[in-house]
Amino acid sequence: MENPDIASVFLEIADLLELKGAEIFRVRSYRNAAVVVEGLPESLKALYAQGGEAALKGIPGIGESTRGRIIEMLQTGGCALHAELLAEVSPGMLDVIKVSGLGPKKAASLHEKLGIKDLNGLEEAAAKGLIRELPGFGKVSEEKILRGVKELKSRARVFTRSYAAHVAVSYAAYLKEGAGISDIAAAGSFRRWKETVGDLDILAACQDQPSVMERFVQYPDVKEVLSKGGTKSSVVLKSGLQVDIRAIEKKSFGAALQYFTGSKAHNVALRERAKKMGLKLSEYGVFSEKDGSWLAGEKEEDVYAAVGLPYIAPELRENRGEIEAALEGRLPALLKRSDIRGDLHVHTTESDGTNSLEEMAEAAMKLGYEYMAVTDHSKAVGIARGLDEARILSQMNVIDEFNERLKRQKKKFIVLKSSEVDIRADGTLDHSETVLRKLDIVVASVHSGFNMKEEEMTGRVIKAVRTGFIDIIGHPTGRLLGEREPFHMDMASVMDEAKKYGTALELNSSPERLDLNDSHCMLAKERGVLVAVSTDAHSTRHFGNIEYGVHTAMRGWLEKKDILNARPLASLLRILKKRRQGR
């Protein structure tokens, strides 16, 4: 069992306990433990294998009881409490509480009074008009349940951040046309740059809040209005994306932005801190507990300052130690877009790219880059017209000539001869040593045999690293968000080996990949492995994706010094040369 598996068991335990009517704080502990486990950079399995129970101590939010259950799951692959609860509560009820408007109390009442066990039973009872007869329910809620079930059965759960970005821009422009809005921002997981978003939160500072609500629900793409109040409303768009809005006075914009950016765990920690300081923190501002006087709220910075903290970047707000770090003055000086000096993963028309070497180089120069590595595929990736030995040798000549031309034109830019070499199933590389030795930089990636067992895949990649030829491991887990799960590989072992050989790991910035993810970045930093933030650009348009990589790196607490391609050219070449001498 890996961290996500353990987290989902904890989430289900929380839901099941809640359905049983267990004490809410016990429920919350399991829910919190799930969030903590999900966000851990280290694999619990690996930690436990190395250090036993002692290695699992000191994780905030994981106490004696949940630690015991984690160990149980690691040892047996299951959890007795979870199994017991599933036997007691109909598993189908886990779906019932996901219906919008239904929580544990109402679900339990439906179960008790009508014998409802799952979504289908719920739908049937609602269709027959049985639900409206129950105390606490009525005709309106019955109809809402019916719609909710249909919605749940059809809706895609998560959206890529890039889609949400598109909606955010259009919606904001539309709302502003209605006038009277002084500030508008998208908050939530979107602002924290999570790789996927469940819904979009919009915050608007304005005088006439009801009229903004009115305009909000009139947006042409709205399929359904979930709720509409004087300051807060929710809609579902035709695409299925839920959008929430909150209108607020300018005076409270910073506090509201802080609040609606989350994460929930970060906010709870912040509010607890405020409370201990004799303050009250809400979306309206920071108030004195004593006399209720308003202390701060117009700017986010002011809110943090009022609770005695420096500003914490949204990317860090996951309650993964950022508040403690802020208190102790050890917040990272996060990587910035402008720190990136070049792109080390770029395709051209020679393999499966859509722009030529010249066009890609032009685009990279326009971004102010100093270098770009051309990393066309090797022959194993036939579908992408991978290069065989003759073709890559000829490409090297073309690049040499191109660089000569740049030099004559006094351009401060260089194209690095490279390849995205396939790591074959047996861990060998898909170019000969002769070719590999001639390249300036080598990116190596797995493109086949994704279904290997963990030990096999780990062995495969480690064997490739041990050839000593790999400068960067490309998209290390092979995942495609919403399409393909990451393959099974012991990341910590791979990183330890990479560290020995001076090999960096790529953070592939494609919004569908983001591979490494944020937790892996934290792990890389801890293990002392450099990260290359690259775009894997297959066209000039893709260079802009670097933004996604940079923000993911920020979520992983990475700084300029942790990034291979934040080095100026001379320094990059020094690192590569030193690595080659060591092989």
Next chain:
DNA sequence: GCCGTTTTCGGCCCGACTGTTTTCAGTCG
């Protein structure tokens, strides 16, 4: 179930909206 610069017991973030109620519980973020 977790946790400790008020605490090893007794707390545990804060507020809006909805639908069903006549003052609020449940749900949601």
